[in-house]
Amino acid sequence: MNISQAAAATDLPAKTIRYYEDIGLITPDRGDNGYRSFSDTHIHQLTFLARARALGFSVEDCRSLLELWEDRDRASADVRKIAQEHLSAIETKIADLTAMRDTLGHLVKTCAGDNRPDCPILNSLSSSD
Amino acid sequence: MNISQAAAATDLPAKTIRYYEDIGLITPDRGDNGYRSFSDTHIHQLTFLARARALGFSVEDCRSLLELWEDRDRASADVRKIAQEHLSAIETKIADLTAMRDTLGHLVKTCAGDNRPDCPILNSLSSSD
């Protein structure tokens, strides 16, 4: 399987797959012509990576998760720890964004949005009440 | 006012203030010794920038907002448009993160987290049910 087929099979851009090889997440075989050759195992690994990335895990977390996935003797506690920490980080981000949304939503609502210069948004950014 | 005082007054790192000058957001004066010199106006601009950044506006949005702020003839509609678009982006991000949190939260809850290898988190990342 060439890289474009692997890309189609995993919904990852070919560029991203090359990048994952660069940083040592996967190690596809090479044909005589130098082309990368992807086996079913590689496709599984890439699919795993795509799913983990879609859940927001960092690439380094993905590396750890992939190693644990391939370790038949892993402890689920190790996986859970990574997931739990990531979950906490996500919750923090949601809280931060929600605070921004509330503030900004209020400002947008109170701004007339016409061609006059008076603007509560700018007022709020410039004064400290 | 030297840069470290400006940093203390605005709660921005000195490095960040230098960076803002680099990219042309602010233009502090210079003393005979080459040191940056910050006036009250500069401090106001920096405070404005810090607040806008804290609301998650990109630096380029901040540049536009700062220009509008300094334009006595601005239309509040221009400000509102920037804010509204940013608000939508925030809401999209919150929705994405919330979906991640729900999925991940469920997985973490169902993972025993002990020293056995069976792990719903890895199962979910590797199979497509």
Add this chain to the structure above:
DNA sequence: ATAAGGCTTCCAGTGACTGGAAGGTCAAGC
């Protein structure tokens, strides 16, 4: 006079790709 601390510039690194250039390879059609 010297030492500590603040200031300057410039360069490199972060995360996770992404775009593009320059060039090798392959399969199809004439």
Add this chain to the structure above:
DNA sequence: GCTTGACCTTCCAGTCACTGGAAGCCTTAT
């Protein structure tokens, strides 16, 4: 056999908003 176009390769640069660090000048206090 040759050309064309699609595919593959590597490598370099850019993204965003800083941040760390090195090398060297300036100021202030002792």
